[in-house]
Amino acid sequence: MKVLSAEFIKSAAAPSGYPRGQRPEVAFCGRSNVGKSSLINSLLNRRRLAQTSKTPGKTRTLNFFLINEHFHFVDLPGYGYAKVSRNIHESWGGMIEQYLSKRPLLRGAILLIDIRHPPTKFDRRMKEWLDHYGHSVALVATKADKVGSASRRKQLDIIRRDLPVLDGQSLIAFSSSSGLGKDRLWAVIDQLLSRERGTGRKD
Numbered sequence: 001m002k003v004l005s006a007e008f009i010k011s012a013a014a015p016s017g018y019p020r021g022q023r024p025e026v027a028f029c030g031r032s033n034v035g036k037s038s039l040i041n042s043l044l045n046r047r048r049l050a051q052t053s054k055t056p057g058k059t060r061t062l063n064f065f066l067i068n069e070h071f072h073f074v075d076l077p078g079y080g081y082a083k084v085s086r087n088i089h090e091s092w093g094g095m096i097e098q099y100l101s102k103r104p105l106l107r108g109a110i111l112l113i114d115i116r117h118p119p120t121k122f123d124r125r126m127k128e129w130l131d132h133y134g135h136s137v138a139l140v141a142t143k144a145d146k147v148g149s150a151s152r153r154k155q156l157d158i159i160r161r162d163l164p165v166l167d168g169q170s171l172i173a174f175s176s177s178s179g180l181g182k183d184r185l186w187a188v189i190d191q192l193l194s195r196e197r198g199t200g201r202k203d
């Protein structure tokens with residue numbers, strides 16, 4: 001995919017704030033600090049379009065980006081970060097769930113897992129939930145620059161087994177710092193975007 005234009009459109013906490021129109025969307029989800037916003041910047045060749053931080057909990061609402069005037073990327077708030085209050089945590093969960101369950105324009109969800117750690121119960125629950133609702137899902141193992149190639153293979157096997165990654169779902173080792181996995185992930189996103197609306201979805 002050649003990125004000709006990429007811009008931040010809006011932030012939203014509820015469906016009334018989602019962008020209007022019929023542009024297809026791809027959403028990025030995963031634990032706080034796993035690298036969702038960094039991955040979006042890396043895919044779009046922009047350093048600071050999506051805001052990133054060393055501290056988990058940076059992205060707190062749904063952030064919509066318009067790419068090539070044609071489709072949206074949706075940067076979702078992270079889940080599973082223990083230090084936010086229970087209340088906030090629940091409202092984040094609600095925000096993510098509401099979006100993922102009620103957005104007909106959603107063509108696919110990219111679920112990010114940190115390559116250095118086995119999937120958590122939150123990751124497994126998220127994956128189960130996405131599969132249950134019949135979403136097209138692709139898995140990305142982030143921060144691949146932080147492990148050597150032997151360990152990378154081993155960790156990918158663990159993720160594939162524990163999540164689990166089903167037949168037909170991609171699992172891509174990715175690094176926002178080195179660009180590893182970028183072309184493969186764009187190919188997957190291209191495919192998701194070219195699909196007809198709502199194939200296989202259970203609403």
Ligand SMILES: Nc1nc2c(ncn2[C@@H]2O[C@H](COP(=O)(O)OP(=O)(O)OP(=O)(O)O)[C@@H](O)[C@H]2O)c(=O)[nH]1
Binds near residue numbers: 059060078174
């Ligand atoms: N080495 C390395 N660091 C990364 C990579 N991706 C993200 N990081 C770092 O991980 C931290 C978190 O990145 P973010 O992109 O803000 O993570 P996020 O998933 O958007 O986090 P929330 O918005 O809190 O949910 C930042 O310090 C990034 O620089 C990567 O591929 N390699």
Ligand SMILES: [Mg+2]
Binds near residue numbers: 036
């Ligand atoms: Mg973020």
